[in-house]
Amino acid sequence: MRENKVIAPKLLDWYDRHARSLPWRIPPGSGQRADPYRVWLSEVMLQQTTVAAVRDYFLRFTARWPGVQDLAAADDAEVMAEWAGLGYYARARNLLACARQVASAGGFPTTRDGLRALPGIGPYTSAAIAAIAYDQPETVVDGNVERVVSRLFAVEKPLPVAKPDLTALAETLTPQMRPGDFAQAMMDLGATICTPRSPACGICPLIDDCDARAAGIAANLPRKAPKAAKPERSGIVWIARHGDALVLEQRPDKGLLGGTLAFPSSGWDGREMPPPGPATWAEIGNVRHVFTHFNLSLQVLSGVLENPPDRGRLIRLHMIDRNTLPGLMRKVWDVARADISA
């Protein structure tokens, strides 16, 4: 694949003038060096997650754990609670495992291959850290880059089959100088101008280089294979009261909402469970939630346990912190709280 020396200078010039200001980013031209810890943390949080959703989580994490040694020393439950609401909870467990490996090694690996071997760091994140924090000319390919490249070269082959082609094309664009800024520039371009719908081609710095624009098909790329329909699932969740406390449990590390704090439930996640103890149950509401691969309807049952629960642990009502629950269980808690106060 032939090298393309036209794109990077134009894009970097645009980035120097239009880079987004983000908490984890060093502004272009400042001459400062990005902190690998902050680059890593932000990249993991940003996996399949919007900038708007990540910003406050990043600020809270870095305020509480300023360095990788601080995070490595944290309790698992504290990290899970701080991550609650951000989704994809395997990231939080891998984050902690990674922090502990890095801390005991005395620092982050400085090569893409070294980074790639750490938990939660894959092809994208390893390239991003190597380029942004260590100034190495690695090619960073995320959803933005796939979209930008598919348009620049008018690639009509659909994703995900086209992914290797798009990666090879992206490699022809990566400059030896400022590879980190180039990667971030590609992502900023994709996020603000070369957007999925209604791309703003009129103000794009690469308009003269874009094959899709010339062919009038920019808004139709990248093409994607059709997705399967989402099945419907249903289940039960128990609001089990004992005195002035409710039963909560930590879910198993693997699987749905792995490692998060939750009300006992059954029937929706491949696990058939009995209630946390004998009681007379009454329906107090229903909660709907959308997961990546199914829609969920959860019947909320409430009851009073006469004896301590068979599993989980009792948490006093005023000690239940909504922010430490995953999104689904926040909805359940809202239903329970409305019922209790009624």
Add this chain to the structure above:
DNA sequence: TAGCCGTGGGC
């Protein structure tokens, strides 16, 4: 390797 794994915002 393709299915699994959250959540919220935009249109």
Add this chain to the structure above:
DNA sequence: TGCCCAAGGCT
């Protein structure tokens, strides 16, 4: 409203 999408990784 329902669907799409967002700086993916793991198995």
